[in-house]
Amino acid sequence: MKISYFPGCTLKTMAKDFEDSALASASCLGIELVELPRWNCCGTVYSLTSDDLIHQVAPIRNLIRVKEQEDNRVVTLCSMCYHTLKRANKLVREDREKLDKLNNLMYREDVKYDGEIEVLHLLEILKNEVSFNQIAKKVKIPLKELKVAPYYGCLLLRPPEIGLDDAENPTILKDFLESIGAEVIDYPYQTECCASYHTVVNVDLVVERAHDILSSAINQGAEAIVLSCPLCGFNLDNRQKEIKEKFSDFKGIPVFYFTQLLALSLGLDEKVCGFELNFVDPRHLLKSKHLTGRV
Amino acid sequence: MRTEISIKNTKSKFLGKVEELSGESIYACYQCGKCSAGCPSISEMDISPSEIIRLVQLGEEKEVLNSKTIWICASCFTCVTRCPKGVDLAKIMESLRQINLRKNVDYVSPLSIPKEILSQVPQIALVSSLRKFSA
Numbered sequence: 533m534k535i536s537y538f539p540g541c542t543l544k545t546m547a548k549d550f551e552d553s554a555l556a557s558a559s560c561l562g563i564e565l566v567e568l569p570r571w572n573c574c575g576t577v578y579s580l581t582s583d584d585l586i587h588q589v590a591p592i593r594n595l596i597r598v599k600e601q602e603d604n605r606v607v608t609l610c611s612m613c614y615h616t617l618k619r620a621n622k623l624v625r626e627d628r629e630k631l632d633k634l635n636n637l638m639y640r641e642d643v644k645y646d647g648e649i650e651v652l653h654l655l656e657i658l659k660n661e662v663s664f665n666q667i668a669k670k671v672k673i674p675l676k677e678l679k680v681a682p683y684y685g686c687l688l689l690r691p692p693e694i695g696l697d698d699a700e701n702p703t704i705l706k707d708f709l710e711s712i713g714a715e716v717i718d719y720p721y722q723t724e725c726c727a728s729y730h731t732v733v734n735v736d737l738v739v740e741r742a743h744d745i746l747s748s749a750i751n752q753g754a755e756a757i758v759l760s761c762p763l764c765g766f767n768l769d770n771r772q773k774e775i776k777e778k779f780s781d782f783k784g785i786p787v788f789y790f791t792q793l794l795a796l797s798l799g800l801d802e803k804v805c806g807f808e809l810n811f812v813d814p815r816h817l818l819k820s821k822h823l824t825g826r827v
Numbered sequence: 828m829r830t831e832i833s834i835k836n837t838k839s840k841f842l843g844k845v846e847e848l849s850g851e852s853i854y855a856c857y858q859c860g861k862c863s864a865g866c867p868s869i870s871e872m873d874i875s876p877s878e879i880i881r882l883v884q885l886g887e888e889k890e891v892l893n894s895k896t897i898w899i900c901a902s903c904f905t906c907v908t909r910c911p912k913g914v915d916l917a918k919i920m921e922s923l924r925q926i927n928l929r930k931n932v933d934y935v936s937p938l939s940i941p942k943e944i945l946s947q948v949p950q951i952a953l954v955s956s957l958r959k960f961s962a
Contacts, residue, residue, distance in 0.1 A: 541950040576955040580902065580921035582850040587958075612951060690904035691915075699908045725867045725903035729956035732948055733935050737871055737899075763951045770947075 537565035540613040547762035549806025554791035556804040591620035611761035615687035618651040664711035672799030674713025681754035712797035786814030836886030848922035862906035872896040935960035
């Protein structure tokens with residue numbers, strides 16, 4: 533199965549491990565993620581004011597790129613891209629006038645957008661098209677004994693009409709992690725905001741929030757966090773440096789993209805997991821569980 | 828919190844502006860406080876989310892636009908998900924930020940961000956931060 537893939541900015545830089553592990557895992561599961569030609573920034577945040585149409589140009593232009601590929605679906609990995617593209621799509625599907633205006637703004641595009649593209653997250657493909665049962669059958673190294681805490685954050689789930697699972701009690705990451713053999717830890721902060729872009733000018737706020745989230749998971753016995761957003765990833769992983777400076781008793785915990793663990797469990801070459809890009813090095817943990825160095 | 832209310836303010840154009848930009852009905856809120864109860868950022872705010880809506884209802888433009896709250900809200904949509912009246916508070920917060928930013932005044936100027944931060948944070952953080960904080 534071939535499907536158009538929208539990477540977004542951070543998947544090409546700081547979250548290269550996310551992209552590499554996702555492409556390799558998808559390929560192993562029979563899905564070819566074909567990167568869109570000439571994709572542009574999705575805008576990262578959806579414009580919430582009713583008259584701010586100009587900021588809907590970027591996401592809709594990406595959907596035009598999908599249409600040009602004669603595909604009717606596009607898959608994202610980053611939660612923020614997922615939210616922005618899916619929500620802009622919903623806006624124009626429900627508001628013909630805005631869609632017409634956007635098409636007029638993009639008068640130099642060869643094709644006009646008509647709301648026909650479906651925006652999906654890779655987790656949805658894994659659940660609904662590959663199925664977690666099938667993934668379980670393909671697992672070569674079950675992540676037994678690895679206690680992982682799923683972290684959904686905001687934009688995979690909210691608002692409910694955009695989210696890919698129940699906004700208050702999601703299970704998709706838990707079900708996924710169980711299919712690759714991990715022991716899933718329940719904790720109350722799975723859907724709590726990590727303070728997002730405040731990481732640029734208000735690091736203290738992120739440190740407080742990330743500390744609450746990570747400590748809650750650690751207290752419930754988690755040995756690692758699993759997520760799907762490069763911004764949450766930065767706040768929960770890289771900001772552990774600042775967390776340790778503020779909270780001297782904080783021990784630290786590795787943070788994975790869900791695709792890193794998928795690639796590992798499928799027995800793929802460890803290089804595609806890109807563990808060296810993780811801020812908190814997870815390799816010691818994985819080695820202690822006999823999950824690496826076996827292939 | 829002590830606020831002087833005046834009938835003059837409730838008839839101000841401010842309320843209409845917020846309704847127009849957000850697309851939300853401000854008077855739909857009946858002050859149950861669910862948004863404030865679930866807000867993960869409330870400890871950082873000077874005015875709680877439900878109080879912000881009440882102040883908008885009362886036309887207290889200055890107090891709302893000068894609050895720290897509207898900038899602390901990071902659009903996590905927890906309140907939107909839980910509001911029993913279906914009020915999209917994230918859209919109202921955005922409209923309040925926009926009313927400020929459209930005066931061409933940055934909340935965070937791109938030039939004020941230190942170089943070491945620029946090279947440290949991912950693009951996704953920089954773009955979203957400037958989208959929310961700069962004019």
